[in-house]
Amino acid sequence: MALLEVDNIHAYYGKIHALKGVSLTVEKGEVVSLIGGNGAGKTTTLRCISGLIKPTDGSVTFDDDVVADYAAHELVPMGIAMVPEGRGIFSKLTVQENMEMGAFYRNDKEGIKQDMEHGYHIFPRLAERRTQIAGTMSGGEQQMLAMARALMSKPRLLLLDEPSMGLAPVLVELIFDTIRDINQQGVTVLLVEQNAHMALQIANRGYVLQTGEIILSDNAASLRKDPMVQKAYLGID
Amino acid sequence: MNHTSSLSWRSLLNIGLLAGLAIVYTGLIGMIQVFSERGIIAGVLTMGQIMIFLPPLVAGYMAARRSREQGAGRMILNAGLAGLIAAVLPVILVLLIRQLDVMGVDIRSMFVNASKALIDHLTFERGIGPGLAMLVGFMTALGLAGGALMALPERIRQTLITGTTWVIGIGLLSEFMIQILRNLFGNQAGRSIFQAGALKPIPALIIFIVTAGIYYFWQLQGANIRARYARSGEGTKQTFQRTSVGLLGILLLMLPWIVGTFLSEVLANVGLYVLMALGLNIAVGLAGLLDLGYVTNFAVGAYVMGALTSTGPLGLAELNFWIVLPISVLAAMTTGFLLALPVLRMRGDYLAIATLGFGEIIRLLALSDWLAPYIGGAQGILFIPKPHIGSLTIDTPETFYYLILAACFIMLFISIRLNNSRTGRQWMAMREDEDAAGAMGIDTTLAKLLAFTLSAASGGLAGAIFASKLGAIFPHSFSLLISINVLSIIIVGGMGSIPGIVVGALALIGLPELLREFSDYRLLLYGALLIIMMLVRPEGLWPSAVRRRELQSDAAEAAAAD
Numbered sequence: 001m002a003l004l005e006v007d008n009i010h011a012y013y014g015k016i017h018a019l020k021g022v023s024l025t026v027e028k029g030e031v032v033s034l035i036g037g038n039g040a041g042k043t044t045t046l047r048c049i050s051g052l053i054k055p056t057d058g059s060v061t062f063d064d065d066v067v068a069d070y071a072a073h074e075l076v077p078m079g080i081a082m083v084p085e086g087r088g089i090f091s092k093l094t095v096q097e098n099m100e101m102g103a104f105y106r107n108d109k110e111g112i113k114q115d116m117e118h119g120y121h122i123f124p125r126l127a128e129r130r131t132q133i134a135g136t137m138s139g140g141e142q143q144m145l146a147m148a149r150a151l152m153s154k155p156r157l158l159l160l161d162e163p164s165m166g167l168a169p170v171l172v173e174l175i176f177d178t179i180r181d182i183n184q185q186g187v188t189v190l191l192v193e194q195n196a197h198m199a200l201q202i203a204n205r206g207y208v209l210q211t212g213e214i215i216l217s218d219n220a221a222s223l224r225k226d227p228m229v230q231k232a233y234l235g236i237d
Numbered sequence: 238m239n240h241t242s243s244l245s246w247r248s249l250l251n252i253g254l255l256a257g258l259a260i261v262y263t264g265l266i267g268m269i270q271v272f273s274e275r276g277i278i279a280g281v282l283t284m285g286q287i288m289i290f291l292p293p294l295v296a297g298y299m300a301a302r303r304s305r306e307q308g309a310g311r312m313i314l315n316a317g318l319a320g321l322i323a324a325v326l327p328v329i330l331v332l333l334i335r336q337l338d339v340m341g342v343d344i345r346s347m348f349v350n351a352s353k354a355l356i357d358h359l360t361f362e363r364g365i366g367p368g369l370a371m372l373v374g375f376m377t378a379l380g381l382a383g384g385a386l387m388a389l390p391e392r393i394r395q396t397l398i399t400g401t402t403w404v405i406g407i408g409l410l411s412e413f414m415i416q417i418l419r420n421l422f423g424n425q426a427g428r429s430i431f432q433a434g435a436l437k438p439i440p441a442l443i444i445f446i447v448t449a450g451i452y453y454f455w456q457l458q459g460a461n462i463r464a465r466y467a468r469s470g471e472g473t474k475q476t477f478q479r480t481s482v483g484l485l486g487i488l489l490l491m492l493p494w495i496v497g498t499f500l501s502e503v504l505a506n507v508g509l510y511v512l513m514a515l516g517l518n519i520a521v522g523l524a525g526l527l528d529l530g531y532v533t534n535f536a537v538g539a540y541v542m543g544a545l546t547s548t549g550p551l552g553l554a555e556l557n558f559w560i561v562l563p564i565s566v567l568a569a570m571t572t573g574f575l576l577a578l579p580v581l582r583m584r585g586d587y588l589a590i591a592t593l594g595f596g597e598i599i600r601l602l603a604l605s606d607w608l609a610p611y612i613g614g615a616q617g618i619l620f621i622p623k624p625h626i627g628s629l630t631i632d633t634p635e636t637f638y639y640l641i642l643a644a645c646f647i648m649l650f651i652s653i654r655l656n657n658s659r660t661g662r663q664w665m666a667m668r669e670d671e672d673a674a675g676a677m678g679i680d681t682t683l684a685k686l687l688a689f690t691l692s693a694a695s696g697g698l699a700g701a702i703f704a705s706k707l708g709a710i711f712p713h714s715f716s717l718l719i720s721i722n723v724l725s726i727i728i729v730g731g732m733g734s735i736p737g738i739v740v741g742a743l744a745l746i747g748l749p750e751l752l753r754e755f756s757d758y759r760l761l762l763y764g765a766l767l768i769i770m771m772l773v774r775p776e777g778l779w780p781s782a783v784r785r786r787e788l789q790s791d792a793a794e795a796a797a798a799d
Contacts, residue, residue: 050676052672052675052676071675071680071682072675072676073675073677073678073679073680073681074678074680076676076677076678077678081676082676084672084673084676088670088672088673088676089670089673090665090666090669090670090673091669092665092669093665093666093669097662100662101662101666101674101677101679102677104663104666104677104678104679105677105678149677150676153677153678
């Protein structure tokens with residue numbers, strides 16, 4: 001049984017049919033990338049998985065539990081953490097306070113303290129800025145904070161929505177290196193990206209989403225060689 | 238953006254004409270005439286004169302400030318010009334009124350205050366020719382004075398402004414000062430300082446010297462004293478804090494005795510609004526839920542208190558105040574909870590509009606014939622008894638002050654604890670980003686319900702006390718204006734800041750009461766004060782740390798973007 005199974009989900013925004021039967025699986029320990037252009041339904045898929053919206057049809061199961069049975073906040077203790085698009089950091093709180101919010105459902109003070117140090121170890125840049133107001137940091141630092149904060153809930157599955165958005169190329173490299181590190185420490189990752197090049201480099205497998213449907217799925221290496229993917233998403237003729 | 242280096246002719250003209258317009262406006266609405274009788278310093282300065290003299294002074298100051306990089310000479314010249322330009326419109330006004338009068342046009346049918354009296358005030362009763370010359374001369378001189386003020390070193394300028402503000406402030410509030418002095422030092426005390434409601438010149442000078450002196454001393458030594466305090470040991474700090482809290486407590490307890498009945502009544506009203514604002518602050522300030530129907534909770538608290546304690550024909554149970562008090566609070570909380578249910582999914586503006594609707598619904602329900610058999614419709618509920626403690630009846634403004642003070646302290650304590658708690662942090666996260674808060678494992682539904690319910694409690698408490706304080710309640714006491722007032726207190730005091738609420742309530746509820754003698758112009762002044770405040774201190778009078786950070790970072794971003 002896979003850690004996450006998305007089975008033929010449909011979702012609507014008003015009359016707009018955003019997802020037309022999306023299915024995908026994520027095995028424990030994998031990095032899976034979901035790539036696609038604007039409006040393909042990538043973020044909608046993630047919002048269904050994290051419980052922020054309910055699919056009108058089909059089901060999402062996480063570790064044998066049906067996600068639709070739970071509210072978004074109940075999924076956090078079960079092990080799903082999401083880094084929303086645009087990062088969703090609390091811009092008026094300090095870095096430290098943001099990290100504390102990440103561990104909101106937890107009560108083990110010692111464990112929280114350890115994980116916080118671990119987070120600062122992964123992102124040394126944040127450690128220097130503990131007392132800074134999160135909103136005054138650069139985009140890259142905010143992305144790091146959003147990821148570090150998500151890790152504070154000790155997730156088994158980390159959902160990342162466009163982590164490279166609006167970042168300088170050198171920071172994109174750094175963020176993706178870190179995603180790989182996090183994965184090697186045992187966190188399963190589902191990554192949604194427009195930057196297909198980077199996303200397929202670190203992923204084990206990939207899905208290509210177009211106008212609400214999965215049109216292609218394979219292991220990442222084969223996807224990189226696929227002529228359609230090369231033309232449409234990697235910019236190679 | 239760099240307009241500060243040189244002042245163009247156009248903006249100089251703007252400043253001057255605006256100042257002139259201010260004089261014409263206050264003249265045409267009759268303020269100058271009405272307040273020319275009202276002395277600030279006996280025999281020296283009247284309120285009406287301040288209204289004529291202040292605009293050119295400010296214009297000169299502004300003109301000089303805008304040209305401060307062009308050297309002192311240019312600053313003074315510009316300031317004088319601004320004063321001169323400020324005189325143009327008032328002079329035209331005087332000539333126009335006279336000319337129309339000569340031509341037999343009845344201008345007063347439109348501008349009732351465009352009278353001979355206004356001409357007299359603007360020309361200092363010296364006739365048109367010499368009077369207007371005097372007006373132009375005075376205003377140019379005041380413009381120059383404003384410029385000179387700007388040219389002075391900052392420390393001295395601030396000192397002068399502080400001293401003058403105190404003198405004018407005490408002169409304005411003379412009625413209350415006399416009352417307080419009488420309560421403290423006996424009947425003669427007021428007469429030695431005030432004369433016919435105005436400060437005597439010598440005491441005015443003393444007040445100026447003392448306040449300016451203290452301010453100047455603090456300017457010179459403040460940093461030193463603060464540094465010494467910071468260096469002092471924990472023990473000294475604790476003693477200092479305890480002493481100041483103790484002194485504040487004693488002052489609060491003695492206040493009704495010092496200020497007398499009328500001001501106690503004002504303070505009791507301020508206290509009721511502090512209670513409501515503390516409650517609304519939970520929803521608006523902490524959780525970011527813009528609730529425009531807060532009056533609902535106030536009304537529920539008041540009507541439950543009324544219906545259950547009234548000894549009149551509508552009284553249901555004739556229960557004791559102290560038994561009904563918790564029932565009122567619970568009823569308000571239940572209402573808050575129930576009204577929160579349908580609006581849980583709404584955010585921002587939509588939530589504000591929905592809650593606005595609830596506020597109106599409550600008022601109309603209270604007015605309706607349908608509920609009239611139970612709560613009296615437009616006639617309201619009468620014969621609501623006063624509370625007792627043992628043999629002591631709480632029926633005077635002074636005793637109600639103590640009751641409300643106690644209620645405020647309880648709510649203050651709860652608010653501060655909530656502010657620093659896990660729940661408070663949860664609300665703050667929700668205020669900033671609801672989705673992200675949900676993704677952190679915060680149950681936003683529960684958090685919202687909790688915010689609305691707890692927020693309602695304080696409104697219910699205020700309503701219950703209000704009902705027994707008044708002894709009767711009517712639907713028109715529960716208008717939209719109350720919701721707006723409570724929200725304004727929070728905004729003026731500083732979003733999410735608890736000391737800000739107290740300061741905001743004093744400014745918005747207390748001040749209009751003190752300005753009563755300005756009767757017709759009270760709301761005009763109030764509105765002007767609000768606008769000035771939002772321009773000068775948008776973060777509120779006493780902002781919370783988070784809010785201050787926010788506005789400062791906004792300003793920094795804006796500066797960086799330029």
